[in-house]
Amino acid sequence: MVLTGRSALVTGASRGIGRAVASALALAGARVFLLARSATDLRALAAQLGALASAHPCDVTDAAHVDAVMAQLFEQTGGSLDILVNNAGTFPLASIADTPPALFEQTLAANLAAPFRLLHAVLPAMRAHGRGHVVTMGSAADRRIFGGNGAYSASKFGARALHEVLREECAGSGIRTTLVSPAATDTPIWDPVDPDNTPGFPPRASMLHPDDVADAVIWAVTRPPHVNVDELRISRA
Structure with a gap:
């Protein structure tokens, strides 16, 4: 229970890598706030994890919704979170010519603007407390x-x-920053692609498992306070 007394926020926590990371954090003793759009799946996971987890259905691309949820979480934690795992995202596959501009914008909103919004929300309190x-x-x-x-x-x-700029700006502040970059991981995000039957994609049997990525996250966040794991790149052996 190396993370007892710590609080963690995990986005995209209802399935795949996010679910595995949230479960691993709770197993390590952290109080885990679960964010995802799927309220049913999120609440089922919270019930499974027990008293250390709570479900907060949220569309991270909706600024007003994020602001409301974050205000609630800060009230519950006394104004600070120890760990933020920006995991939620979308995975569209199409050539540039076949990608409608609206889809491009939606992808940036989910995978880049939403993580920035959450980071912007938690960073002031982390700076004030000198940790995170x-x-x-x-x-x-x-x-x-x-x-x-x-x-x-x-x-x-x-x-x-964004991670690299954050690392530069937070050096020496007590705030640690880690980029975890896994190769193809067997999660539901691949279901529309059907990689086992689509040429050019690795079969699911050769992919990483979500727990492999969760192990890397836990390792990074449990290093001694003076150690920052800048970047972890994970591939299948």
Whole structure:
């Protein structure tokens, strides 16, 4: 229970990597606030995790909704969160020519603007308390280019840049920042793609598991306070 007494906010917590990370944080003793759009799945997870978890249905692309939820969480935590895991996102696959501008904008809203909004909300209190840890969920596509990833890669390259600026600005402040960038991970995000039957994609059996990524997050946030894990890139052996 190495995180007993800590509070953590995980976005996209109802399934996939977010669910695994939230579960691992609760198992490590943290009080976990679960954010996702799927209220039913979120509440079922909170019930499974017990008293350390609470469900907060929220569309992270809706600024007013985020502001309301964050005000509620700050009231419950006395104004501060110890850990933010910016995980929620979307994964559209289409060539640039076949990507409508509206879809590009929606992808940036979910994968880049929403993490910025949450970061902007928690950072002042972290600075005031001289501690905190921001984990940004990246991707292999935040450095490597794949066809069909015009919107997704743009958002993830941006998220990596945001992480690197944050690390520069927070150095020496007590606030730690980690980018976790996994290769393809077997989550429901792949269901529309059907990678086992679609050429050019890795089969699910060769992908990482969500728990593999959660293990990396837990390792990063449980290092001694003077140690910052800048970046973790995870691939299947």
